[in-house]
Amino acid sequence: MTAAQPAVVAGAAATPRLRDTGALVFLAELSRALAVSLDLHQTLTQAITRVRDFLEVEGIALFLLDAASQVLECRVSAGPIDVTGMRLAVGQGVVGQTLAQDCTQIVAQAQDDPRLWRGSDEASGFITRSLVCAPLRTAAGPIGVIEIVNRRDGVPFSAADAELLELVAAPAALAINNARLAGELLEQQRLKRELDLARHLQKSLLPRRRRDGFPVLGVNRPAHEMSGDFYDYFELPGGDIGFVIGDIAGKGLDAALLMMRAASLLRWIGKEHPAPALWLARANEELCESAREGRFVCAVVGYCDRAATRVRFANAGFPPVLVLHGGQYRQYLADGPPLGIVREVGFDEHEVALDGGALYAFSDGATDVRGSDGRPIGLAGLRALIERHAQATPKARLRSLLGELRRLHLVDDTTFLLIEAAQAERPELLFTRSLPARAESMRGLRAELRAVFDQQAIEPRLRDELVLAVDEACTNVIRHGYGPDCEGPLTVRATRCAATLTLEIVDEAPAVDPASLRPGTLGECRCGGLGxxxxxxxxxDWRIEPAADGRGNRLVLHKHIDSWAGEEAADA
Amino acid sequence: MSAMANAVTRERSDGAILVRLRGEVDLSWSQQVRRAVLDAFDAGLAVGIDLADVAYIDSSGIAALVEGLQQGRARGQRFALVAPSAAVRAVLELARLDRVFDIVDTPAALGGTG
Incomplete structure (x- = not known):
């Protein structure tokens, strides 16, 4: 620890105090007290008082360096004048120079020494006659200075005093440094815990994956702890599905916090079901009011129907939306600037017939991925990736896409939203029966259907309603499809796909005009209306269409079975 | 679901005509039901349709009851459904007709005030 020799300024005779019998015992005790200290500030305060008395000096002070401001501040002191809180620049006065030179300074005769900063004495009336300063050394350089002022016996300080002070400085430096490292570690752990919590909260904002043939699917892979990307989807009264994908400019905690705000803002506006362009315009006004300078939000918002036949959307500064249909890409560029920059901007919107195609919206992280040549793969590279996995089911496709992007090296948060008619998980046939279209057939059919629905754990009230629906459908075929003078076959089929029950009633009667089948008004009992x-x-929902072979009609009824959805969730 | 035979009976009770239906009222015999309901008004008394033993009713059966309701109003005779089973109530609710009909718990509640 004696890297630098004490700079002996005045030739005072070295007193052999170090060899006093008590010195080693004192140092050993001091080292131990500092080493096991739980409250460093308190330990240091007690220690310097003991050091002061042991060294028989009038005053003692310990300065610590604030690395950021390069200011030395007195943290503890003992003596006639309390100098705690005194601040000195590195290089200022003897204390400042001790740190700057990382070298013990002895000032035997203070009155004559130009190094002395006299501000303190002038303010307090204390007279500094003689002083020694020793640096508090660590492997990473000095972290402070310990200073003693005026021997009580009036003798100027000597090299022996300096040596003794250095011996005291060593365990003090060690203890302070350890405490600092421990504090930093604690702080790091605390920060990490908070980040984990924030990440958890952020993830919890993303919607849960829906399993029952839901046409919208999203994935988000943050590049760091927190993501600036988000996606969302929700069902609206009437059956449409609202969707959102967004990206916050910038990274880190404040981008993540803005993301949470933008995500909930867009969700709440979307739930009111405004046109996509209006949806963006309203979010823009709100974000312009509150977003901080230089922070903005890129987003695509829109709606689709459950069967994903049509999509309406608008794009605010987000990368182009890709629609892949029959092997052809259509590309929809942003319809307006990002949100939160300029007020009162308008957005265009698009309505696209998806008809078995797929819509991809993705944050720029997906195209900024570096290819093997080190350059971003861009839109062309991403299209190639999508095509490579086009045959997979939507869920598997997104998983593969992200996997490939990750292998290529993700540099930014990456988020995908995919809209595509859910590929049929193979529907399970629950029941099929062909019977003559006669009123007398119905009672037996109803009994069979009740048994099937019971077996499928459909609760009795819903079971009876479903039986009624099939009965009404069949009755309509019997009365109006075939008519009183004609009889033909009738096929009833029930299938289950995830949590959706599909009932089909197929006949060979003359084609029905779907427009003629409208629910009757209350109390109206015109033929078939009430049924x-x-x-x-x-x-x-239900629909009627020409049967597959062009002869007859096919009536298709759908019902989401809540208890089945519960089973599905339990499987997940 | 008990396999109750379909049946329609008619009786006079406390100055009212009570038409008792049993079984599953569907298209296969709802015309008979309709006829029985409309004929019940001939006596000029209050008409009650006892539905306690009806395990199932479809829209054709409901239509017969609606015709009874309209007939009663036209002729100024009381027309009520008596003790409809849970299955019947469920369909009436589904058709939003549960508030339209006069529903009583027992034939006695018909009161013979035609």
Whole structure:
């Protein structure tokens, strides 16, 4: 620890105090007290008082360097004048020079020494006659200075005093440094815990994956702890699905916090179901009011129907939206600037017939990925990746895409939103029966259907409603499809796909005009009107179309079965 | 679901006509039901349709009841459904007709005030 020799300024005779019998015992005790200290400030305060008395000096002070400001501040002191809180620049006065030179300074006769900073004495009336300063050394350089002032016996300080002070400085430096490292570690752990919490909260904002043939799918891979990207989707009354994908300019905690705000803002506006362009315009006004300088939000918002046949969307500064249909790409560039920059901007919107195609929206992290040549893969590279996995199911495709991007080296948060008609998880056939289209057939059919629905754990009330819906559908075929003078076959089929029950009623009667089948008004009992009204109330949706071979009609009814959805979730 | 045979009976009770339906009222015999309901008004008394033993009813059966309701109003005779089973109530609710009909718990509640 004696890297630098004490700079002996005045030739005072070295007193052999170090060899006093008590000296080693004292140092050993001091070292131990500092080493096991739990409260460093308190330990140091007690220690310097003991050092002061042991060294028989009038005053003692310990200065610590603030690395950021390069200012030395007195943290503890003992003596006639309390100098705690005194601040000195590195190089200022003897204390400052001790640190700057990382070298013990002895001032035997203070009155004559130009190095002395006299501000303190002038303010306090104390007279500094003689002093010694020793640096508090660590492997990373000096972290402070310990100073003693005026021997009580009036003798100027000597090299022996300096040596003794250096011996005291060593364990003090060690203890302070250890405490600092421990504090930093604690702080790091605390920060990490908070980041983990924030990341958790952020993840919890992303919607849960839906399993029941839901057409919107999203994935988000943050490049760091927190993501500036987000996506969202939600069902609206009437069956449409609202979706959002967004990206906050910048990274880090404040981008992540703005992301949370933008995500909830866009969700709440979307739930009111405004046109996509208006949706963006409203979010823009709100974000312009509150977003900090230089922070903005890029987003695509829109709606699709559950079968993903049509999509309406608008794009604020987000990368182009890709629609892949029949092997052809269509590309939709941003319809306006990012949100939160200029007020009162308008956005255009698009309505696209998806019809079995797929819509991809993705944050720029997906195209900024570096290819093997070290350059971003760009839109062309991403298209090639998408095509390579086009045959996979939507879920598997997104997983593969992210996997490939990660192998290529993700440099930014990466988020995908995919809209595509859910590929049929193979529907499970629950029931099929062909029977003559006669009113007398119905009772037996109803009994069979009840048994099937019971077996599928559909609760009795819903079971009876579903049976009624099938009965009404069949009755309509019997009465109006074939008519009183004609009889033909009728096929009833029930299938289950995830949590959706599909009921099909196929006949060979003359084609029905779907427009003629409308639910009757209440109390109206024109032919078939009430039956259709009942079907309409019981089922989530229904449609009639020409049967597959062009002869007859196919009526398709759908119902989401909540208890099945519960089973699906339990499987997940 | 008990396999109750379909049946329609008619009786006079406390100055009212009570038409008792049993079984599953569907298209296969709803015309008979309709006829029985409309004929019940001939006596000029209050008409009650007892539905306690009806395990199932479809829109054609409901239509017969609606016709009874309209007939009663046209002729100024009381028309009520008596003790409809849970299955019947469920369909009436589904058709939003549960508030439209006069529903009583027992034939006695019909009151013979035609």
């Amino acid at each position: 259709i009204a009942l079907i309409d109330r019981i089922m989530d």
